[in-house]
Amino acid sequence: MTLIHFAILLPVIAAAGIGILYRYYKKIHLGWFVLPIPTVITIYLFTLMPAVSNNQVVHETLDFMPRVGMNFDVYIDGLSLLFAILISGIGALVVLYSIGYLSQKEKLGNFYVYLLIFMTAMLGVVLNDNVLMLYLFWELTSISSFLLIAYWFNRERSIYGAQKSLLITMFGGFLMLGGFIALGQITDTYSIRGMMAQIPAVQESALAPLAIILILIGAFTKSAQFPFYIWLPDAMEAPTPVSAYLHSATMVKAGLYLVARFTPLFAFAELWVWSIIAAGLVTLVWAAFNAIKQDDLKAVLAFSTVSQLGLIMSLLGIGALAVQTGAAEQVFTIATVAAVFHLINHATFKGALFMIIGIVDHETGTRSLKKLGGLVTIMPISFTMTLIASLSMAGIPPFNGFLSKEMFLEAMFAIGQADFSVLADAAVLFPLLAIIGSIFTFIYSIMLIRGIFLGKKMPATPKTPKEAPALMLIAPAFLTLLVVVFGLFPNVLSGSIIDPAAMSILNISEPLNTEIHHWHGWDSPALWATVAIIAIGTLMYIFRDAWRPVYRLGSDAFTLNHLYDQGLIYSRLGAEKITDGYMSGYIRSYLIYIFGAFVIFSLITLINTDISFDWGTTAPIALPDLLIVLIILAAVAAILITRSRMVSIIMFSTIGFALSLLFVFFRSVDLALTQLAVEAITTALFLLAFFHLPKRSGNAEPRGFKLNNLMISAAVGIIATVIGLAAYSNRLFDSISQFYIDNVYDLAAGGNMVNVILVDFRSLDTLFETLVFAIAGLGVFVLLKLRVNKEGENKFEEHP
DSSP states (O other), rough: HHHHHHHHHHHHHHHHHHHHHHHHOOSOOOOHHHHHHHHHHHHHHTHHHHHTTTOOEEEEEEEEEEEGTEEEEEOOOOHHHHHOOOHHHHHHHHHHHHHHOOOTTOOOHHHHHHHHHHHHHHHHHHHBHHHHHHHHHHHHHHHHHHHTTSSSTSSSSHHHHHHHHOOOOOOOHHHHHHHHHHHHHHHHHBBBBHHHHHHHHHOOOHHHHHHHHHHHHHHHHHHTTTOOOOOOOOHHHHHHHHHHHHHTOOOOOOHHHHHHHHHHHHHTTTHHHHHHHHHHHHHHHHHHHHTTTTTTTHHHHHHHHHHHHHHHHHHHHHHHHHHHHOOOOOHHHHOOOHHHHHHHHHHHHHHHHHHHHHHHHHSOOOBBGGOOOOOOTTTTHHHHHHHHHHHHHOOOOOOOHHHHHHHHHHHHHHHHOOTTTGGGGGTTHHHHHHHHHHHHHHHHHHHHHHHHHSSOOOOOSOOOOOOOHHHHHHHHHHHHHHHHHHHOOOTIIIIIIIHHHHHHHOOOOOOOOOOSOOOOTTTTTHHHHHHHHHHHHHHHHHHHHGGGGGGGGSSSGGGGHHHHHHHHHHHHHHHHHHHHHOOOOOHHHHHHHHHHHHHHHHHHHTTTSOOOOGGSSSOOOOOOHHHHHHHHHHHHHHHOOOHHHHHHHHHHHHHHHHHHHHHHHHHHHHHHHHHHHHHHHHHHHHHHHHHTSOOOOGGGGGGHHHHHHHHHHHHHHHHHHHHHHHHHHOSSSSSTHHHHEEEEEEEEOSSSSHIIIIIITHHHHHHHHHOOOOOOOHHHHHHEEEEETTOOOOOEEEEE
């Protein structure tokens, strides 16, 4: 295992130790023991930055399941390094923040174990070169985020939000796996680098559109794009450190990473490019519009996050045009740079805002805008950080959000003027949607500043407001500082991380030499768009009471959330109805399903398989063999026609004893003795069990039921016989029996071949078979102890 593999797995390895430590040591806040882990990983990743900045890559391979092409291949370029630094760096700040936010009375062991598992999962997603391993870590992010969102599992809304996020993101991830498999079929490799080397084959394949659709669904569900965004607002029921980590800097960015990573492979397809642009712009506008009507501060930030993710997604779509045109259009290249830059900016200002909202909730006891206001003099530090982060989110200079927002607007104006036949008369929609979304972004940003800190002080807060302790202020203060630094000195990031990441997306090796400026000249359409956004946004905020009634239009019955809820209800009812239809409670019905399926699938296989029968290899049938078969047939016939259970049990035993006699004739004395013992015990158990059963006659069944049983029984017998003869006549390998004959005594020093095979050669099989019997015995014991009372509740007897 290499150092980078160890760095990826370090959090999940540490999670085991943290869980044990928490159980026996609770004097010091557990977060202090967790903090060094992401800190060390971040420092290590920064040591890789000089090499990556010089267009070098780190590529390490670790065999995991090589026969199926599933290897733990790590590939670090500018794009993966950027995401990895965000994951570990923001993770360290979140852990530091959580030390002040979470009380030691909470179940901190659970929290930090889940957080560390999630950290490993995210690092595995962004640093993997193998799509199958990427999928494994991808779904691990869904599982660990489910645990984090449901951390306060005694709250109904927490469970609801966790379930919704799990269902939607894992649904998308499963479809994404289908896209990966399709790509593997096209390129005969599961390595992303290997796929990139076969772009012409992907272009010519008929499976490419299917792979594009499935992978985009996976990306859109994870990054909360319309219409899959509905899980993210409900996920805000998680503790604020979780929201700050998962939903502003890491998990929701996984979909963006997926799109960015596969853009060089799929940029040739209009389906890829315009789906990303359209989904991004619709998400930007819709989520920003819905953020304004929210009263809960975390709900505002949730819709804000969805909106900002849409902005970045649309920029990645425009950047795909640069790949498609060979970077002939400089502005499309700049769109990719803007996507990377805004990715960083969003992590800084949104991470800070989430933490500040957590401070407000922690120190006032509420997140409702209706109960907040006038806190500027009480919480001046939090106000200052909120002011800077919110203005950056609104796109106001001189903060970093303004720079990337300007680049976004420039890209939208450029694509609206470009000569693409697919645009035709709709070209004006791109800059228009960008401006509308930015206006709503400006409004909810101002709403946060004024609603919490300005205006009249509200006396209705559950707790007496006060400024947060220094421990909770350090992390948001650091992120706020980055907002200012990256705004004033944006080019400090250009050569070191932005350009390498953009070059990875564009699949080019020539340096971009990007220079980011605040001023683009009076003739820049983005400048006047920003002026219009601020002016219109200010007026709309002032007169918001005049147009806010628009949110009351329509009905909840037409919302995506209602559709999701109804879908769950009806899917459950449908599943119950279907299940009740075939789960009759009768074992005989289940045997019919099993045997019927066996007959159908076996018959299909036999029809589609070229088989032959070699009768020359079969042994002759002797008179004793024939007599034993006739005895068995007579016993079976007696079982079918008798009305007596006693006779049925005796005839059933007769069949077993006849088989034992058959084994004797074949000189398998061990099998004969085993069969005799089993038959004796089985007969005794049948006699004991049937004594307590109600007296019902098997002949009372209708004739149609018996006819179906006869047909299935005959079909099973014929199919089993044909399969046996076919397998005996079409051997693909030599029999292993000669190996045992030659080696049993020499290798195991045993004279009884059957015993030696069971105890030595197949000892693990025997051990696990014994374990299966033990588990079955425990199940029987539990059933015997279980009692159901009149109300249908399960209870266990305290005494046998």
